[in-house]
Amino acid sequence: MKNRIHFNICERQEDEKARLFSAIELEKTTIGYYNLPEQDINGILEYVKEFNSDIENIVVLGIGGSSLGAKAVYEFLKPVKTPLRKLYFFESTDPLNIMDLLSKIELEKSHFLVISKSGTTVETISIFKYLYLRQSSASNYTFITDKESALDKFAKDIEAKTFYLPAGVGGRFSVLSVVGLLPLALCGVNIKELLSGANRVKESFFNDGYLKESLLNKAIFYAKYHTTYNINCLFAYSETLRYFSEWYVQLWGESLGKKQCNSAFHVGVTPIGLIGPKDQHSFLQLIVEGTRDKSITFIKIEDFQNELTVPDITLPHLESLDMLNGITFHDLITMQSDSVLEALKMQGDIPLDEILIEKVDEDSIGQLIYYYELLTSLVGQLINVNTYNQPGVESGKIILKNKLQKNKKVKK
């Protein structure tokens, strides 16, 4: 992948970059996600090799960090690579959504991955209870959770297979751990390639490679202007990146939306996922003429490896559109993103950059994932937040528990 930056970088920030780099090198020794690209995946690969070949559906019961990463990779690759098995996600308590999903899967041909770091996620366990009553054979379930969690103990009781989250890896940074790798490998995704893509970005950053400068410069810019440009839009020119952008929203929002360490000051850059060219007809007007509070990152696929072409035909009265004749849709969508980038550049006061990924494959999405994880860690360091916790969601959970307990008593 490449990253082209179209905003002005301050020349005199060598010290700042060196300090930031050291801080991240230090963080790497305690935060688990940094080293996932080199993990031993033999346990996963062996499990997949011996997996029941009658199973047609892999069904993830998980929410947030337990589902968004695998979904991003699976949906990215689906249009170019028929999955070995279909991947489904139960990630809502909406009864209509649960019914709809149930109507799509045959229980006998489905294997369920119950994923919850804490082991007591309300959404996941409520749906698990519902399914377990209908399908209670332990061989149809695999659990992914923290060692010694309540869910781990339950899994041991019913003698089901369990995988553990590696130490120091939070949910939203877990896609390259067993949380993402297991469902993906079961669906035929080449997880070795996924990790080697991630490792390429890791090496590049930590060993003075091609991405180090742009990552440091970009993070410093975002941090310096985080109150001015308080929104970051990821404008991806391919429908294949729709769920990657949902993953990015969680990663960015939950990691950087915080009270600053040792202060009561609220900070955070709000993430927005856009898909081109569709959102040229929806959100672009706001970027061009609206408040100057947004930085924009374009993501382009360099080679769609697809020759689909607008036919060379003239339609009466529509001759003005003959300029489209004979163009591949690949070239068309590339010209569309280039045109919007140029138009925004002309505005002069919108920070823009471009990420180019080679093609739609495991290696490319592995790179993109690790790039965004690194960028998030870098910005988090600079705006002085704890990138890896999420204390803000606790109070809602406590209120819900109280409501549920009250409800239970009333019923009794």
Place this chain on the structure above:
Amino acid sequence: MKNRIHFNICERQEDEKARLFSAIELEKTTIGYYNLPEQDINGILEYVKEFNSDIENIVVLGIGGSSLGAKAVYEFLKPVKTPLRKLYFFESTDPLNIMDLLSKIELEKSHFLVISKSGTTVETISIFKYLYLRQSSASNYTFITDKESALDKFAKDIEAKTFYLPAGVGGRFSVLSVVGLLPLALCGVNIKELLSGANRVKESFFNDGYLKESLLNKAIFYAKYHTTYNINCLFAYSETLRYFSEWYVQLWGESLGKKQCNSAFHVGVTPIGLIGPKDQHSFLQLIVEGTRDKSITFIKIEDFQNELTVPDITLPHLESLDMLNGITFHDLITMQSDSVLEALKMQGDIPLDEILIEKVDEDSIGQLIYYYELLTSLVGQLINVNTYNQPGVESGKIILKNKLQKNKKVKK
């Protein structure tokens, strides 16, 4: 529907409200969308009645305002009402997306609705050319465009059926016109109910009904604080509202993201669509602890009309979650949204309100659509923008045309 406001309304703004109401009453005489609820739909209903019963797929070729509205309504109703025909949308030039859609539809059993107000939308016409080469029978196409557009003339040439957009109705306000009604009616949606829901909100607003006060108060608050709370999040607690939220993003972003009339000042409130409970595990942390730049509107469904229940079973080691036993998923998701609302209220400095819609049916979504259209018009009036144009997207289009012409010459 109901709208409960949880932020403080300034008591002394009666004059302001009266002025705003008069301005909207005046606008109603020139802007076309206001009067769509009372339109004559017999032409559409007759066309649908005599429609070829062998057709199984309705395929919309359209982008932005030509697709988002119908998609919002169709996807909202789908889980409770099996569609008469399946509805597909070609709305991207991504070749992988086009190939994927092509693999799903049988051309012989498909009818294509080519929707473009201008008649020369690049995305729509390029895909149309591709399809027309494969299926050139005029009876398989219906066109929706402005009278006398190039596309209208082409349709006349091939003797295909054409419907016209009513005067004064822009793309993003067109869902209740033939643009949305025709595809929806062909898929079995009760468009009379849809319009009567919209009409209920219209009557309520213009005739001193239950929504007038809350709409005026909310618009005044949003406008007054548009530089402080420069982001509006719609937090909808149902997967059925996923595409409604995309429609809202276009409506809000493209209508309000503008240079102010007679000034060079950039304004606009950035729209973000969230879905609960999923985004509690993604975006909520940022709302609770991040920068205070967001107002939040919760949308809840009062009655899912579904009794799916968490079974009353105790699982070893997971006894702490027995508080979930016997609860309907409907009650659970409602408690989840109530808990998050309460937790956010405790923060004290986040403007919150709730919209309650009765159930998942045509009438409810019709109400919600018209409510949001009105709210957009009201805020647009107050922040002094032209709510109904989108001049900011033009320069990108011009650059693209130049690129395409250059490309054409090089090829020759």
